[in-house]
Amino acid sequence: MLFNSLHFLGFFPAVCILYRILPQKYRNLFLLSASYYFYMSWKPVYGLLILFSSLVTWIAGIYIAKQSERKSQKRMLIISLIANFAVLFVFKYAGFFSSLINQTLGFAQIRMQLPPMELLLPIGISFYTLQVTAYVIDVFRGEIKPERNFLRYALFAAFFPQLVAGPIERAKNLLPQFRQEHRFDGNEFIDGIKTMAWGYFMKLCIADRLAPYVDAVFNNYLMHNGASLLLGTFFFTFQIFCDFAGYSLIALGIAKCLGFNLTLNFKRPYLSPDIKSFWRRWHCSLSSWFADYVYIPLGGNRCPLYRHLFNLFITFVISGLWHGANWTFLIWGAYHGLLMLFYVLKNRLLPKIKIHSPFQTAISVFFTLIIVMFGWIFFRANDVESAFSIIKKIFTEPGMLYKGNGIPDIILALFCIGLLMFKEIKDEMAWNIHLIHNKNEVISLISLSLLISFIILSADFSGGAFIYFQF
Amino acid sequence: MKNNRRKYSIFFLMAAVAIIDLCFGIFIDSYSAKHPLPGDYLKIEYMMKSSDEDMLIIGSSVAINAYIPQIMEDSLGLTCFNGGCNSQTLPFYQCMVEGILSRYSPAYIVLSMRKDDLFDEGLGFINLLKPYYGKGYASIDYFLDKQNGRKSIFLHSNLYRYNTIGCRILLQYLQSVEKISRKGFVPHAVPKYPPSLINQYAYASPDRRTNPELETCFLKIVDLCRQSGVRLIVTSPPLYIKLPGQGNPYEFSALENLCKAHNIPFINDSQSAFFLSRPDLFYDNSHLNYFGSEIYTNRFIDELKEKCVELSSK
Numbered sequence: 198m199l200f201n202s203l204h205f206l207g208f209f210p211a212v213c214i215l216y217r218i219l220p221q222k223y224r225n226l227f228l229l230s231a232s233y234y235f236y237m238s239w240k241p242v243y244g245l246l247i248l249f250s251s252l253v254t255w256i257a258g259i260y261i262a263k264q265s266e267r268k269s270q271k272r273m274l275i276i277s278l279i280a281n282f283a284v285l286f287v288f289k290y291a292g293f294f295s296s297l298i299n300q301t302l303g304f305a306q307i308r309m310q311l312p313p314m315e316l317l318l319p320i321g322i323s324f325y326t327l328q329v330t331a332y333v334i335d336v337f338r339g340e341i342k343p344e345r346n347f348l349r350y351a352l353f354a355a356f357f358p359q360l361v362a363g364p365i366e367r368a369k370n371l372l373p374q375f376r377q378e379h380r381f382d383g384n385e386f387i388d389g390i391k392t393m394a395w396g397y398f399m400k401l402c403i404a405d406r407l408a409p410y411v412d413a414v415f416n417n418y419l420m421h422n423g424a425s426l427l428l429g430t431f432f433f434t435f436q437i438f439c440d441f442a443g444y445s446l447i448a449l450g451i452a453k454c455l456g457f458n459l460t461l462n463f464k465r466p467y468l469s470p471d472i473k474s475f476w477r478r479w480h481c482s483l484s485s486w487f488a489d490y491v492y493i494p495l496g497g498n499r500c501p502l503y504r505h506l507f508n509l510f511i512t513f514v515i516s517g518l519w520h521g522a523n524w525t526f527l528i529w530g531a532y533h534g535l536l537m538l539f540y541v542l543k544n545r546l547l548p549k550i551k552i553h554s555p556f557q558t559a560i561s562v563f564f565t566l567i568i569v570m571f572g573w574i575f576f577r578a579n580d581v582e583s584a585f586s587i588i589k590k591i592f593t594e595p596g597m598l599y600k601g602n603g604i605p606d607i608i609l610a611l612f613c614i615g616l617l618m619f620k621e622i623k624d625e626m627a628w629n630i631h632l633i634h635n636k637n638e639v640i641s642l643i644s645l646s647l648l649i650s651f652i653i654l655s656a657d658f659s660g661g662a663f664i665y666f667q668f
Numbered sequence: 669m670k671n672n673r674r675k676y677s678i679f680f681l682m683a684a685v686a687i688i689d690l691c692f693g694i695f696i697d698s699y700s701a702k703h704p705l706p707g708d709y710l711k712i713e714y715m716m717k718s719s720d721e722d723m724l725i726i727g728s729s730v731a732i733n734a735y736i737p738q739i740m741e742d743s744l745g746l747t748c749f750n751g752g753c754n755s756q757t758l759p760f761y762q763c764m765v766e767g768i769l770s771r772y773s774p775a776y777i778v779l780s781m782r783k784d785d786l787f788d789e790g791l792g793f794i795n796l797l798k799p800y801y802g803k804g805y806a807s808i809d810y811f812l813d814k815q816n817g818r819k820s821i822f823l824h825s826n827l828y829r830y831n832t833i834g835c836r837i838l839l840q841y842l843q844s845v846e847k848i849s850r851k852g853f854v855p856h857a858v859p860k861y862p863p864s865l866i867n868q869y870a871y872a873s874p875d876r877r878t879n880p881e882l883e884t885c886f887l888k889i890v891d892l893c894r895q896s897g898v899r900l901i902v903t904s905p906p907l908y909i910k911l912p913g914q915g916n917p918y919e920f921s922a923l924e925n926l927c928k929a930h931n932i933p934f935i936n937d938s939q940s941a942f943f944l945s946r947p948d949l950f951y952d953n954s955h956l957n958y959f960g961s962e963i964y965t966n967r968f969i970d971e972l973k974e975k976c977v978e979l980s981s982k
Contacts, residue, residue: 203818203819387681646681647688650692653831656831
C-alpha cells in the first residue's frame, strides 16, 4: 500500500479512529494487525519475512540477556545477524553476485555458469533488517534491555508508518512508546496533519511532477543533449530529496496522529555548507546507523589517519551498496567516500577557514549542492556506462532544452521547488515567519487548508511509487 | 479547553478545504465565461460553446499544423475552424463531436486521423476535458470515469477537476497565446535542419490489430454525424515517414476498410510522393511547417471539394 494511493486514504482514517476507540490493552495488537495488513496488501507472502526477522531477533535479544558469558552472547549475536543479512543478501544481492561470478567465469573461459537469481525484492527489507539488527546489537552492547513481549517487539519491527522506507528507528526511541498510553491530543493530531500535508506537497507536487522529465532524459540519454541532461540532473536532485523526505514526513505525520514520535530523517540537506554537514542532514537515521554499527566498530577516527580514512571510505562504499546491487550505487558510495576523505584531509592539512558572511555561506552551500548533484548522476543512471556518457554529454553537447510535458509543467515544478527552498531557508535562518505553524490558530488553519487545496490543484496523482521502496 | 477546540480543528479544516474548492469552482467558471483561456482550452471551450462554422476540423497536433482555415474558406466558400488539439486521440474526438453536436450541426466535420489512431492504447490526454465532467456530456463522463478509475470520485471536486490544468491555464498566459484569429491554425516555424526520413517499411507487422475500443469510438463518431445529418470526411495529412506496405500502408488499410464499410470518404495523403520528396516542408516527421501547410492546404482543397460534391449528391 502506498501513502499516495486511494487505498491508504481509506486505511489511514480507519486506523486513526479504531485506534482511539479501542481500549489500551488491544491497541498494540490492532496496530500490529494494521501494519501487517498494510505490508501484505502488496505481496502477502513477504509478510512472513518480517515475521521471521522479528522472531529471530526477539529470541536472540532474550537469549543474549539471559547469558552471562560473553562468548555465548557473541555467538547468538552472530547467528541472528547472519540469519537476517542472509535473507537480505538472497533477495537483494544474490542476482548481482551470481551475474558477477558468471562474468568472471566467462572471462576466465570456464564454461560453468550459476543459474540466474532474479527474485522480487520485498519492499522495505533493507530498512527493517537494519532496524531489527540494531536492536540485537544494542541488547548485546547492554545499551537496552530486551523486550519480553513479542507483540510489542513485532510491532516495533513492523510499525506501518516507517516500515517500508524508514526512518530506521532505534529500539530505545520507539519501543518505550509502545508501552505508553497514548491519549488523544488535538495539538499533536493537527501537527501530524501539517507534517503529512508538507510531505504530500513534496512527494506529489515536486517529486512526482519531476519524475516524467527525469525518466525521459535518463532512460533515453542518447536522444538528449547536455542542457536537457543537466536540467534532468537538477530535477533528479530535487526529485530524490522530495520523494524520500516527503515519505519520511508523511511517516512522521501519521505516527504523530497516532501519538508516536519518530526521528526526523532530513534536516535541510541542500543547505549544507560542506559534505560532512550534508551527511549529518541527509537520511539521518541511516547515517547514524552506519556510524554506530559500521564506522565506529571499525575504529572510527580514534586511530591513525590512514585507518581513519579507510574506515570512512569503506563505510560509504557499504552505504552505497546498501542502496542496491548495482555498480552505480557502489560508485556513488565511493564518490561520497572520496569527498569525505578530501574533507578530512583538508581540515587536517590546511588551516580552517571560518565562514562569517552570508555570502560566503551561500557560496559554500552552492558548491556543496553542485558536488552532491554530480553524485546523483551515478545514483540515477541505469548503468555505469550511461552515467559517464551523461557526464560527457553535459560538458560537450549544448543544445535546445527538451521540454517534456511542456513549459507549464517545468515552470510549475520550478515554482514548487522555489516554495520548498524558501521554507528550507526560512527554517535554517530561523526567520520568524510562520503560516502553517502560526501561533494564531485561524491563520494556521487557513494556511493549512490553502496548502491542501494547492496540493489537490497541482499535484501529480498518477500514483508514482516512492523511489526508496526499491532499496 | 484548548485541546477540546483542537479536536474539532480537523472538521474546520475539512470545511475550509470544501469552501476553497467551491469558491475556486465559482471563480474559474465565471472567469472562463468572460475571458478566453489560453492554448487548447480556448479551442475546446470555443468548439463546445460558441463555434458556428460550416466546417470543423477535429484532430491532433498534426491537424493543427496542416490545415489553414482561411485558405479553405476562400476556396470553398464555407466558414471553417481548425479544432485540432495537441496529443489527442479518438476518445477525445468522440467527446468533441458529441459536445459540438449537442449544440449545433455544422455542414461538415473533417476528422483528421494519424496512422496510429486505431491502434493506440490508453485514452490519450482525455484528462484535458476534466472541467467538463458532470456537465451533461455522456462521453466525457464515461471516458474520464474510465481513465480515473476509483479516483473518479474526486472529479466532483472543482480543484481536482482543474488539477494540473488550472496551473497550466495560469502558466500558459506566460507563453505566446495561440490566437483564435487564425481560426485554430497554428503555424510551425521552418526548422534549422529538415528532418531525416524515417523508413518504417522494415517494421511492417501484419499481426498488429486495431484496438476494438477505438474502433467503437470511430463508429460512434460516424453514428453521431449520421444522426445529426453532418457530413463526415476522414483525412490524413502528409507524413515524412515511409510506412510499411507501399501504396497501401497496413495501418491505413484498417481505417480505409472501416471508412469503405460505412461509406465515409477518406482522403489519405500520408504517403504523398510529393511530400515524401520534400523534407523542407516539414517541421518534424509528423508535422508540416508553415510553407508545407500552405502548399498542402491548397492541394488538399481540390480533393476535399470533390468529396464534398460527392457527399452533396448522395
